[in-house]
Amino acid sequence: MVVKNRLINPGAGFVRTGLAGMVFLVMLLMSSMAMAVKYDVVPPSGTHTGEDVPQPIEFPHDIHVKDNDINCMYCHTYARRSKVAGIPPTSKCMGCHKVIATDKPRIKELTKYWEDKESPLWKKVHDVPDFVHFTHEKHLKTLAFDREFPVEDIKEICAFCHGDVENMTVANKVKPLNMGFCINCHIANKDLGAPGDCWKCHK
Amino acid sequence: MSGKMNRRNFLKVMGWSGAGVALTGCDMPTTVTLEEGKEEVVSYLMPEEYVIPGVGVWYASTCTQCAAGCGIHGRVREGRVLKLEGNPDAAMNNGKLCMMGQAGVQGHYNPDRINTPMMRTGGSLTPISWDKALGVLEEKLGTVNGDRFAWFTGTISGHQSVLLTNHLDTMGSTNHYAHEVVNNAVSRAVNQDMLGEANPRLRLDKAKMIVSFGADFMGASQSPVQYAGQYAKFRTNKERGLLVQIESKMSLTGGSADLWLAIKPGTEAVLALGMANLLLNKIKISDAGIPADVRTLIDTYDITKVAQMTGVAGDRIQRVTQLLSERAPSLVLAGAGVEGQAQGYAATAAIMMLNHILGNVGKTIESAGDFPFPQLMAKQGGTADLVAFAEAAKAKKLDAVIFHGSNPIYSAPKSLGLTEAMANIGFKVAISQFPDETTMAADLVLPVDSYLEDWGTQVPVDQAEANAIHVQQPLMEKLNAETKGLGDILLTLLKQRKKDDYGQFEDYYAYLRNAFAAMPTSVKNAAKSNDEFWNMALQTGVIKVDAGTKTLQSTVVSFAAPVEDNNAGLTLLPSPRLGLFDGRHANLPWLQEAPDQISKVVWDSWVEIHPDTAAKMGIGNLDLVEVSSAQGSVKLRVVLLKGMHADAVAIPLGQGHEAYGRYAKGLGVNPLQILDATTDGKTGELAMYSTRVTVKRVGPADSLSIVRMGTGAGDSQVGRKLVVTVPVEQVRRTEGT
Amino acid sequence: MSLDNILNHWSDYRKGAEEGGHHDYEHRWAMAINLDLCIGCNACSTACYAENNLAVVGKEKFERGQAMHWMRIERYWDQQELEHPEQGASFLPMMCQQCGAATCEPVCPVAATYHTPDGLNAQVYNRCIGSRYCSNNCPFRVRYFNFYSYYESSWPEPMEQQLNPDISVRDKGVMEKCTFCVQRIRTVKDKAFMEDRSVQDGEVVPACAQACPTSAIVFGDTMDEGSVVSKLWKKHQVERGVYQKTKLAKKDADLRGYRIFEELNVDPSVMYLERVREDI
Structure with a gap:
C-alpha cells in the first residue's frame, strides 16, 4: 500500500521527541545533518464497513482528489487550524464552479443553493462521540508538519482515519474510529508523543 | 453579493x-x-x-442585566453565544462580571420568552402579526392627546434613550416615567444639593476607611462589579482599608465588614448627627460650611442620647468616629435603608455631611466631569416616578402608555392602587421579552430581542475614571425571527409619526451607523474613516470619551431634624440582593439555585428575624409566620439571623411572581406588595424601609419547606480550620514585603 | 495516565505524594484564594454553572443535597457567642481541591478518577459506574453525583443551545466535580502545542477566577517558578507534599497561606489566604 511504503521510509521526516522547547533545536540539528529519524509513524489498524450515506449533492471526491489532484486541505481548510476539518463553505465551491462544469446537473444544484443563499444539509459521515476531544490540527502537526511530510501528499495521512477517499465519490466510513482504534494507535506511537492520558481525549 | x-x-x-x-x-x-x-x-x-468552526470567537458588547452597564465579552461558537465574561477594555468592570451578568445567557435562551406579538381580544392575549400590531399601534397612538401619552421604563441610556425622547416629542408629551426599585435617587438629590453633581465618582479605592450606613455597594447597588473592584484595591492598599458597616440587616457588603454594627432601623441620621457632634465638639474639626441650624441640631445629639436612640454602644460610636478622624481620607456612604425612610432626604444629607466635615469631598468623592453627550446619558429611575405614575393613572390622566424594561405591577405596593388604576389607561403597550405581570396586563405586547441579539449603546451612570460609551451588538442571530430590537421598534414608532426625518434609516443598525459617523472627531480617536471607527467601536465595545475635570463643591444643606419615633414595633426591610435583584431575574434558574449570600436559601422567600426577637414571640427557626402590615400580609418561613437588629425583619426581594414564566411563577412572596405608600417629602421617593409589621406564628417548623445550602454543622466551623481569621497586624507588619 | 499505567502502578498509586508521588508531572495546576478579598457574591459559582454545563436541580432535589454546584460559597458565622456577628460572615469558596494524594482516587473500583500528568484529579465520566465511593471518601464534600438525568429538566429548549460543547453533559449515574476548567487548560495547551511553545502564566484562567469581581482567585502552574501562583505559595510558605509545616517567623511575616485539612496529608492544590479583620 502506498501509504505504508511512504511512512516506513526513514527519510520521510522526523519526530517530536521531547518537550516543546527542546524539539525545535533537535529538529534543526537533525534536519541539517540529514540524519535518519529515530521513530516513525505506525498507522492505525482496523476496518469498518460503512453504510452508504446519501448526500444532498453527490459530491465526487474521486474527481476532485484523484483526477484533479486537489489537496484535501484546500477544501477542508480548517483541519490544520481547528479541532474540526470542516465542510468547505459554499463560496469555496463556487470559486471554481462559477466557471467549471457549470452545465453538469450536480453543479446546477449547487448553484441553486448558492443563489438561494442556502447551505446544503450535508450528512455527517465521520464523527467521534461528543464526549471526545479530538483535534485535527494536533494530529496534522505531529504526523505531517513536524515531520516535514510533503504537504502535497497529505491525503496519505488523512487516509489513516478516513480511508482511501480519493477512490470514493461521497465519503464512506471505512475505519471504526472507536476508542480501541484510537488507543492502539496512540500506544503504538507513544514515542512520537501520542498521549496515553485519559483526560487528553475524554472531556 | x-x-x-x-x-x-x-x-x-x-x-x-x-x-x-x-x-x-x-x-x-x-x-x-x-x-x-x-x-x-x-x-x-x-x-x-476569523470564523473557524470549533474555535470560539469573542465579541464585545454591553450587559443590561442591571442598570450599571458593564462591558462584556461573549464567547460565540458555531453561531451560538455560550459564555459571557467581563470586557477588560471597559474600565468600570475591568474584565469582571457578577452573577447576574453571568446568567444573562439564561435570559436570552429562556424557554419562556415571548415569541410573537399579542393583542388583547375578549379578555385574553392572542397572537397577531407584526403588521397588525404596528397598525394598531399607529392607529391608537394617533388618537392620543399629547400629555395623555407616556413611556414607562427602567433606567435607560444611549441612543435608545435619544429615540425614546424624540418619540415623546413627536407625541407632544413629556411623560417619561423611569422606575427602578434598586436606586439611589435620594442620594442623587442630596449630592446635587451638597456637591453640585448628582452622580459624583466614588473612589472607594482611595479611602483608608469606609463607614457605610447600609450601603450595599458590592451587592444590590448601582454598579456592584465596579465597587467590588474598588473594594479589592481598598483592601490591598499598603494600608489595608477598614470597613465599618452600620445597618439593620446584614447585607452582602456587611458580610465583609471589619466591624458590623446593628442599628435600630430609621435611626441612622441620629447616629450621623451624633458622630458629627463628636467630630466638631470633641475632636474639634472645623464646622466651616455647616449652616447654623444644622450646627445647632448637631449639638443636641450627645453621645448618650445617640447611643440610647440607635442601639449602638457609645464606646463603639466614639471609637469609629475617632478612627474616621485619623484615617483620612475616608468615605461615608448612605444606602437604601437610609434613603428609603420617611425622611430619607434628611437622613441621607446628615450622613453625607460627614464627608464634608471629614474633608473627603474631592478626595474619595470626585467630580465625574462633564459628560460631553448629555442626550446619551442615562435617564435614571427611582420610585418617585412609580408614585407619580400611579397618581396619574388614578386621576385618569393617561390614555396610552408604553412599558419597557420595568415591571410596575409587580413592584408597586398594593397601597398605591396601581393594579386597579391600570384599568383607567385605555391602551397599554408592553415591549417585553417575558410574560411578566405588567406584560400580561397589557393590551398589546411586542416581543423584544434579548440584549444579546440587539444593537444599542449604553452610557453607564457610575463611570470609571476613563469615561466611556459602551456599545451593544448582537452576539448571535435572533433565536426567533418574530422578535424585534428595542431600537427598531422605537424607530418604527418614529417613522409612523415623522416619516420625513426617520424614513432614511432602514433599521436601527443604519441609524446607529449614522449616529456613529456623526460623532465628533475627538471621540473617533485615530480612526481614519467612519467604517474604521465603527469597527474599532465594535471590536473593543468601548468608546472612550473625555469628560474633562471639574472640582466638586463641598457644602452642607439644611435638613430636617430626625423625627423621634417612639412607636415600638418591627420595621420591614424589603432587601434586594445580588441575584434575583428587584425580581427581574427570578426567571433565571441559575440565580434561583444560587443560595442567598447571607442566609443561603434557594428557590424561595423567607423572613429574617433576630433569634432574640423570635424567642420573645415564641417563634423558632423555619416556623411558618404571617408578616402583616396595615396594607396586607404574607405567609412565609422564618430564618433566624443574628445579623439583624432586634427591631427589624427582612424579606428579600425577587419572589412572589404571579406570572413571569415557569421558574418564577408561584414561588415565595413579594414583600413590596405590603409596603405603605409613604413617601419622602423632599424627593417624592417611596419610603420603602419604613413600613411597620407584626409577625405571628401560624405553623410549625418544617425542614422541607425552606431549602438552604448545607454547611455541615449548621453555621459553625466547629473548630475546623476552614476559614481562618487573623488580626490585621498579620498583614500590616509586612507592609511592602 | 492511561488505564494501562494505572493497572501497572496501582500500588504506587496508593502512596501519597509524601513517598515521592507517582508522576512525572508536566504541570501542577494550583490556586491561591485570598479569603480577605472574597465577598461571597456568588459570581464564581454562577460562572461555573455557565462554563461547565452544571444542571439546575430545583428546590426538592437541592434539599436532598443533590445540588450540582461544583463551586459553592460556604458561609460561616464565627462569633456565635455574640449577639451580632460583629466581624461579618466568613465566606469560603469551596470546590475540588485537586489533591496531590487524593483520597477519592484509590477507592474508585474502576479507576474512573485518577491523577493526570497535569496534577489534576480527573473524572472520566464514561468509565464511572456510580459507586459513589469517591464522594464518600472526599473530606471536602465536593463531588456531586447525578442521581437523575437532568438533560431535559435543566435545559428545556432552547436553553440547551447555551451548553458548552467543550465539556460533556453528564448523565444519570455519573459522578462529577470541579475540573479546574480542564477544557480551558486543554484549549490553551493545544494552542501552545500548535505554536511550539510552552503555556504562559496567566494564559489559563478558569471561569471562577475570570469572573471574580475582586480578583480573589489566582490560578496557575506551580511547576512554573515564575508564575504568580508559585510566588504566592512560596511567599506564604506553603509547599506541595509538605504538611503541617511550622512556618518560619509566623509572628513577623504575612504568612496567611494554608490549605484546608492539611493534617489529612491529602496535599490539596488550593491554598487559601486567611481572612483578615481589624479589631477596633
Missing part, C-alpha cells in the same frame, strides 16, 4: 447544527450516535476569515 454581507448577514451563516450535546453515562443508549448520516452539518455560505 459580498457587499450585502454586513454583520447581520454574517451572523446568518451557521455552523454545525444538531451537534448538540454529549450525553454520557453508562445507561444512555444515545451516548454514541455515530451512525453515519444521522446528523447533519450545515456549512458556511461565506465565512469571515
Whole structure:
C-alpha cells in the first residue's frame, strides 16, 4: 500500500521527541545533518464497513482528489487550524464552479443553493462521540508538519482515519474510529508523543 | 453579493447544527450516535476569515442585566453565544462580571420568552402579526392627546434613550416615567444639593476607611462589579482599608465588614448627627460650611442620647468616629435603608455631611466631569416616578402608555392602587421579552430581542475614571425571527409619526451607523474613516470619551431634624440582593439555585428575624409566620439571623411572581406588595424601609419547606480550620514585603 | 495516565505524594484564594454553572443535597457567642481541591478518577459506574453525583443551545466535580502545542477566577517558578507534599497561606489566604 511504503521510509521526516522547547533545536540539528529519524509513524489498524450515506449533492471526491489532484486541505481548510476539518463553505465551491462544469446537473444544484443563499444539509459521515476531544490540527502537526511530510501528499495521512477517499465519490466510513482504534494507535506511537492520558481525549 | 454581507448577514451563516450535546453515562443508549448520516452539518455560505468552526470567537458588547452597564465579552461558537465574561477594555468592570451578568445567557435562551406579538381580544392575549400590531399601534397612538401619552421604563441610556425622547416629542408629551426599585435617587438629590453633581465618582479605592450606613455597594447597588473592584484595591492598599458597616440587616457588603454594627432601623441620621457632634465638639474639626441650624441640631445629639436612640454602644460610636478622624481620607456612604425612610432626604444629607466635615469631598468623592453627550446619558429611575405614575393613572390622566424594561405591577405596593388604576389607561403597550405581570396586563405586547441579539449603546451612570460609551451588538442571530430590537421598534414608532426625518434609516443598525459617523472627531480617536471607527467601536465595545475635570463643591444643606419615633414595633426591610435583584431575574434558574449570600436559601422567600426577637414571640427557626402590615400580609418561613437588629425583619426581594414564566411563577412572596405608600417629602421617593409589621406564628417548623445550602454543622466551623481569621497586624507588619 | 499505567502502578498509586508521588508531572495546576478579598457574591459559582454545563436541580432535589454546584460559597458565622456577628460572615469558596494524594482516587473500583500528568484529579465520566465511593471518601464534600438525568429538566429548549460543547453533559449515574476548567487548560495547551511553545502564566484562567469581581482567585502552574501562583505559595510558605509545616517567623511575616485539612496529608492544590479583620 502506498501509504505504508511512504511512512516506513526513514527519510520521510522526523519526530517530536521531547518537550516543546527542546524539539525545535533537535529538529534543526537533525534536519541539517540529514540524519535518519529515530521513530516513525505506525498507522492505525482496523476496518469498518460503512453504510452508504446519501448526500444532498453527490459530491465526487474521486474527481476532485484523484483526477484533479486537489489537496484535501484546500477544501477542508480548517483541519490544520481547528479541532474540526470542516465542510468547505459554499463560496469555496463556487470559486471554481462559477466557471467549471457549470452545465453538469450536480453543479446546477449547487448553484441553486448558492443563489438561494442556502447551505446544503450535508450528512455527517465521520464523527467521534461528543464526549471526545479530538483535534485535527494536533494530529496534522505531529504526523505531517513536524515531520516535514510533503504537504502535497497529505491525503496519505488523512487516509489513516478516513480511508482511501480519493477512490470514493461521497465519503464512506471505512475505519471504526472507536476508542480501541484510537488507543492502539496512540500506544503504538507513544514515542512520537501520542498521549496515553485519559483526560487528553475524554472531556 | 459580498457587499450585502454586513454583520447581520454574517451572523446568518451557521455552523454545525444538531451537534448538540454529549450525553454520557453508562445507561444512555444515545451516548454514541455515530451512525453515519444521522446528523447533519450545515456549512458556511461565506465565512469571515476569523470564523473557524470549533474555535470560539469573542465579541464585545454591553450587559443590561442591571442598570450599571458593564462591558462584556461573549464567547460565540458555531453561531451560538455560550459564555459571557467581563470586557477588560471597559474600565468600570475591568474584565469582571457578577452573577447576574453571568446568567444573562439564561435570559436570552429562556424557554419562556415571548415569541410573537399579542393583542388583547375578549379578555385574553392572542397572537397577531407584526403588521397588525404596528397598525394598531399607529392607529391608537394617533388618537392620543399629547400629555395623555407616556413611556414607562427602567433606567435607560444611549441612543435608545435619544429615540425614546424624540418619540415623546413627536407625541407632544413629556411623560417619561423611569422606575427602578434598586436606586439611589435620594442620594442623587442630596449630592446635587451638597456637591453640585448628582452622580459624583466614588473612589472607594482611595479611602483608608469606609463607614457605610447600609450601603450595599458590592451587592444590590448601582454598579456592584465596579465597587467590588474598588473594594479589592481598598483592601490591598499598603494600608489595608477598614470597613465599618452600620445597618439593620446584614447585607452582602456587611458580610465583609471589619466591624458590623446593628442599628435600630430609621435611626441612622441620629447616629450621623451624633458622630458629627463628636467630630466638631470633641475632636474639634472645623464646622466651616455647616449652616447654623444644622450646627445647632448637631449639638443636641450627645453621645448618650445617640447611643440610647440607635442601639449602638457609645464606646463603639466614639471609637469609629475617632478612627474616621485619623484615617483620612475616608468615605461615608448612605444606602437604601437610609434613603428609603420617611425622611430619607434628611437622613441621607446628615450622613453625607460627614464627608464634608471629614474633608473627603474631592478626595474619595470626585467630580465625574462633564459628560460631553448629555442626550446619551442615562435617564435614571427611582420610585418617585412609580408614585407619580400611579397618581396619574388614578386621576385618569393617561390614555396610552408604553412599558419597557420595568415591571410596575409587580413592584408597586398594593397601597398605591396601581393594579386597579391600570384599568383607567385605555391602551397599554408592553415591549417585553417575558410574560411578566405588567406584560400580561397589557393590551398589546411586542416581543423584544434579548440584549444579546440587539444593537444599542449604553452610557453607564457610575463611570470609571476613563469615561466611556459602551456599545451593544448582537452576539448571535435572533433565536426567533418574530422578535424585534428595542431600537427598531422605537424607530418604527418614529417613522409612523415623522416619516420625513426617520424614513432614511432602514433599521436601527443604519441609524446607529449614522449616529456613529456623526460623532465628533475627538471621540473617533485615530480612526481614519467612519467604517474604521465603527469597527474599532465594535471590536473593543468601548468608546472612550473625555469628560474633562471639574472640582466638586463641598457644602452642607439644611435638613430636617430626625423625627423621634417612639412607636415600638418591627420595621420591614424589603432587601434586594445580588441575584434575583428587584425580581427581574427570578426567571433565571441559575440565580434561583444560587443560595442567598447571607442566609443561603434557594428557590424561595423567607423572613429574617433576630433569634432574640423570635424567642420573645415564641417563634423558632423555619416556623411558618404571617408578616402583616396595615396594607396586607404574607405567609412565609422564618430564618433566624443574628445579623439583624432586634427591631427589624427582612424579606428579600425577587419572589412572589404571579406570572413571569415557569421558574418564577408561584414561588415565595413579594414583600413590596405590603409596603405603605409613604413617601419622602423632599424627593417624592417611596419610603420603602419604613413600613411597620407584626409577625405571628401560624405553623410549625418544617425542614422541607425552606431549602438552604448545607454547611455541615449548621453555621459553625466547629473548630475546623476552614476559614481562618487573623488580626490585621498579620498583614500590616509586612507592609511592602 | 492511561488505564494501562494505572493497572501497572496501582500500588504506587496508593502512596501519597509524601513517598515521592507517582508522576512525572508536566504541570501542577494550583490556586491561591485570598479569603480577605472574597465577598461571597456568588459570581464564581454562577460562572461555573455557565462554563461547565452544571444542571439546575430545583428546590426538592437541592434539599436532598443533590445540588450540582461544583463551586459553592460556604458561609460561616464565627462569633456565635455574640449577639451580632460583629466581624461579618466568613465566606469560603469551596470546590475540588485537586489533591496531590487524593483520597477519592484509590477507592474508585474502576479507576474512573485518577491523577493526570497535569496534577489534576480527573473524572472520566464514561468509565464511572456510580459507586459513589469517591464522594464518600472526599473530606471536602465536593463531588456531586447525578442521581437523575437532568438533560431535559435543566435545559428545556432552547436553553440547551447555551451548553458548552467543550465539556460533556453528564448523565444519570455519573459522578462529577470541579475540573479546574480542564477544557480551558486543554484549549490553551493545544494552542501552545500548535505554536511550539510552552503555556504562559496567566494564559489559563478558569471561569471562577475570570469572573471574580475582586480578583480573589489566582490560578496557575506551580511547576512554573515564575508564575504568580508559585510566588504566592512560596511567599506564604506553603509547599506541595509538605504538611503541617511550622512556618518560619509566623509572628513577623504575612504568612496567611494554608490549605484546608492539611493534617489529612491529602496535599490539596488550593491554598487559601486567611481572612483578615481589624479589631477596633
